[in-house]
Amino acid sequence: MATKEINLEDLKNDIDALKSDFKDIVKSIKDIGVSKVEAGKDKILDQIDVEEIKKYIDELKAKGKDSIDSVNDTIKEDPIKSVAIAAGVGFVLAWLLKK
Numbered sequence: 001m002a003t004k005e006i007n008l009e010d011l012k013n014d015i016d017a018l019k020s021d022f023k024d025i026v027k028s029i030k031d032i033g034v035s036k037v038e039a040g041k042d043k044i045l046d047q048i049d050v051e052e053i054k055k056y057i058d059e060l061k062a063k064g065k066d067s068i069d070s071v072n073d074t075i076k077e078d079p080i081k082s083v084a085i086a087a088g089v090g091f092v093l094a095w096l097l098k099k
Helices: 002-047 050-077 079-098
Strands: none
Touching: 050 079
16 A cells, blocks of 8 residues: 555656656747747848838838829819719718618
């Protein structure tokens, strides 16, 4: 009977040791993942060219301005049609939102 209790106690101790080892392994894996993510982030930030981003933003602004100018020109060319389209879109949106 005593050997069964000792074996049971040994099993409990082994399980506790395994739990501790598992926690250490998970922590190590997490630390490795965090360091790899940080390294990847640093690599990406090093590759970003601020001037290229500014150029891209300027191009987008110019395209947006051109689009707005195009819409304004279309409205000036046929204002009645533009008002009718706007009223139709407003009606459809109101109908959809009502449901």
